[in-house]
Amino acid sequence: MIEVGVIGGTGYTAGELIRLMINHPKVNINTVISRSSFGKNINLIHKDLLGDIDLKFSKDLNVYVDVLFFCLGHGKSKKELKNIPKNIKIIDLSEDFRITEIFEKRHFIYGLPELNKKYIKESKNIANPGCFSTAILLSILPLAKKKLLNNNIHISAITGSTGSGKKCTNTNNFSWRNNNISTYKIFQHQHLKEIEKNIIKLQKNFYSKIYFIPYRGNFSRGIISTMYTNSIFSLEENKKIYKEYYYNHPFVKISDFDIDLKQVINTNKCILYLRKEKNKLIVVSIIDNLIKGASGQAIQNMNLMFNIDETYGLKNLKSICF
Amino acid sequence: MIEVGVIGGTGYTAGELIRLMINHPKVNINTVISRSSFGKNINLIHKDLLGDIDLKFSKDLNVYVDVLFFCLGHGKSKKELKNIPKNIKIIDLSEDFRITEIFEKRHFIYGLPELNKKYIKESKNIANPGCFSTAILLSILPLAKKKLLNNNIHISAITGSTGSGKKCTNTNNFSWRNNNISTYKIFQHQHLKEIEKNIIKLQKNFYSKIYFIPYRGNFSRGIISTMYTNSIFSLEENKKIYKEYYYNHPFVKISDFDIDLKQVINTNKCILYLRKEKNKLIVVSIIDNLIKGASGQAIQNMNLMFNIDETYGLKNLKSICF
Amino acid sequence: MIEVGVIGGTGYTAGELIRLMINHPKVNINTVISRSSFGKNINLIHKDLLGDIDLKFSKDLNVYVDVLFFCLGHGKSKKELKNIPKNIKIIDLSEDFRITEIFEKRHFIYGLPELNKKYIKESKNIANPGCFSTAILLSILPLAKKKLLNNNIHISAITGSTGSGKKCTNTNNFSWRNNNISTYKIFQHQHLKEIEKNIIKLQKNFYSKIYFIPYRGNFSRGIISTMYTNSIFSLEENKKIYKEYYYNHPFVKISDFDIDLKQVINTNKCILYLRKEKNKLIVVSIIDNLIKGASGQAIQNMNLMFNIDETYGLKNLKSICF
């Protein structure tokens, strides 16, 4: 069994990690650290876990674990990392090591299995991708692999409220967000850097511009993103490119029909829908932002790092399309 | 024109007051006080008012107004009240003077026009009713008037999120409240006192018990309440009792058909639906918690206090049933 | 492996059965019958199952199965039942055999495991309970067992939209139901008969009245119900009664704290919250209407009928509290 620790145990991504790992056949949830809720039973914070787990939040890491998931807010991981013994593997869910890859002699691999599977398998430190980055990169990577990204890329995408974390803000107040929708960080979302950096890993001569309009949606979970760019290939040829690329990647599916967000909610899937209109290829991409966009992907990375089946704990998730 | 001031200008009820009074034919919104947003244009906080009002928040009451609406949180009105000249009329939207009627030599009338119209007309200080109290009392008062409340009263009611104000809490976080529902303060909601006290004004020998289950609903606005109690009268007789009671009250309507919450949203109406099952009379009641349950009723009270048409500024509200 | 068939395969409950049984360790989904979608791949209707199942809808039952789930609309099961060989076990999710227990020489057991576990284990035909009935009975049965139901029972409950099925109606049109709430069938809901009949199985002298106010909520899944009645026992004594009753029932949990609907969504759990106010015991009950209130309970019944672990396929469901 893999002995697992979680730090920052009260937030959304930690909760999802625990929910997923309770049913993981090769994992023992050893310790969940939360300074704010130290001593409380986990199911007093993650109240749906009543009857599923009987463990209290710890104050510090005082036992050995094989891997430690960092579920702290952006910018907080570096400080915590200093105190962690070097032999403990790290999977960081913040943005802190997605761009800066080396810190305290730890080398972080960008944990998108559909891009870096072989490196993840050998790595000891993972920078888990952002949710928008995951949805968007998965809609683009097959083109990058073939060096086909030679024109502007246009993206609009809509995120659920859990994407911004559990902390109260003006934009996640129910009375405001209910029935509302708004843009934010137009062309300037911080995930753009992550996206560009990782496209370049597959297509070194990528000089195109990415125009990205993010929206805040009035739903709790999920991201839908729509990307389009020029393509000289037919729809069928493009589908072939995508299917080949994802041949060995169990969580990415290509749909022949229009898709809607709820097809992936509560799963680790990414479903892509391709369409060709004249010279433009359009790719719609949907993920659950908390699973494939965060905690599920983190577990997928852990599985790879420990050389067990990539789908353990993730394959049998019951989707919830209503 | 009535010169109006509002204190506590950034919250939901203040926003609704301003929205309603902009179109009131006899009102001039003279001053809106907010210490936290002092100096900002009102439409930077109430952003939908862009183009509708060009006024800044004031820091203090430094001009004469005919009436001042208190839109502060519960418990804060008393402190502020001390500084207000005695010749300024007060309409307080908090719960502070609903039970304690006399404070600093000011005598507060409970501002439910369907109960106290003649007293309101002569009063200088109004304690505006709570939202649950309004919905529930309007479903009960005709029976109290006829001294017919001689048995237990059972109530369930569901409130929208704006009922708990603008401040961030665990229960108005979008990710939590979306698609959720929960009970709270079972049999102990603070509005029960208000309800009982005002029933007794019509039926002195009221000794029955009221059992009230409040729910938090996953919608922004509105309250639906369902009351039942014994009745020896037929449905038609009961309808007659209710119609007679509300004959001179323009905002209460009796529906002959099943009702749903959105029939009253964005209006000052209360719609009642009566039903008789064996010996039980059931009365379903719906209001917009921010209008008939707060700011609309406050304006209705102001209209009465200034001896102008009770419906000014409230009659022509466009409902929004979708 | 249990060979399973489903008839009426396009609706919500059939979809949930399939989602649950895909991951059931002892089940093979042998045949899914739908006359309207005959020949189509199942994942064209239940689109979230893309990549999870590769099976087409059948037109008729033309293979042997060990058990057949009936997911037809109310009133349609009887006609279909005539054509089914007597050696095939039946689990009917409609209301058709909940009151009328014997049909075509088949004897139906009411499939509430927390009431009838030993009979279910020996039965060949199950009438799966209604969703409201499940939530409500589970909040009442421990009292019936102790013959403590000697006073009126008052219930309010709110259901999600999936409770009324997939067919288009005025009340499940998005534009109407979104942000709306309404009562229906006040004191006359058809599940009352089911509830009373099954209380009497535990407490023969049950003559009290049940007053039940059902509401349509603006969420897709789940039921919350609140019941209160007189009790001479303390809160702790009542909790003891409930805990004893559910000692051997793995899906019913007693919470010591306030509960909210999303604690059980996408699980087969029922969580109860008990509270005592003066002489009244209050029990709040929450279930996922499509799982514990329908398809999950149907699988629980199947597990019992085939003498395998009651929790197979149901224990490891990842809840979705956001």
Next chain:
Amino acid sequence: MIEVGVIGGTGYTAGELIRLMINHPKVNINTVISRSSFGKNINLIHKDLLGDIDLKFSKDLNVYVDVLFFCLGHGKSKKELKNIPKNIKIIDLSEDFRITEIFEKRHFIYGLPELNKKYIKESKNIANPGCFSTAILLSILPLAKKKLLNNNIHISAITGSTGSGKKCTNTNNFSWRNNNISTYKIFQHQHLKEIEKNIIKLQKNFYSKIYFIPYRGNFSRGIISTMYTNSIFSLEENKKIYKEYYYNHPFVKISDFDIDLKQVINTNKCILYLRKEKNKLIVVSIIDNLIKGASGQAIQNMNLMFNIDETYGLKNLKSICF
């Protein structure tokens, strides 16, 4: 008073017309025609109007009216139009006469006041614009006026459920649409023709491409659209261009700050938010699809046709931002 008739009286746009015109100072709602609901009181269908209107649906147009609003489904107006006397003015809310301008010797003007005010004033027949077209054109027209549209235009936009009408479809079933989001008609929405045709009226040499991604949102009302294209001017210069263009148009506002959909709900406003990122001008546009995108704009057109204040019946709408 303008004597008004409405044909197709049970749908969403007819309901909104009635709600708006009840409070219009110069209108008498003379007749509302519905063949399906002939003889019923209007407030049995538009149930929120209880107490506001006491008029029954008519079967046919059997009285003289000054203007008749057509609120029929797309494709049905032509047939009905044949029976209407030529002296009655027509405002058609379908798409039937937006492209084909002449029918039965009637010449239809595209009823976007911010484009065609002077023609509308002189016209007898109006083709009321589509909701997407309204939101999008208002974000583009000032550039067309200055002949500045010389590059590709990229648009994403999200619509509420009322945009697709009252009729039941798979995509407006509550259980499906709640918490969901999806694309549709990518690059092929029927409003593109309307948009291009009307841009060309201001900029004859418009040869650029418009790429439009429409989304179905999980809210009832409203449209948010985001447009971007190249601009050689600064943000301030662009704002000036927009402010000049809308100088005489009371319903279009330019916001200096980020906007969100609920700023315009239940109003006839369109609020625009401009932003410049490098060489791209971005314009976010929000409207209420049923008011500025349909019935409110229809009344604005009527006001112009009858040479009365353009804002009558539309100016004092209470917005509902929660």
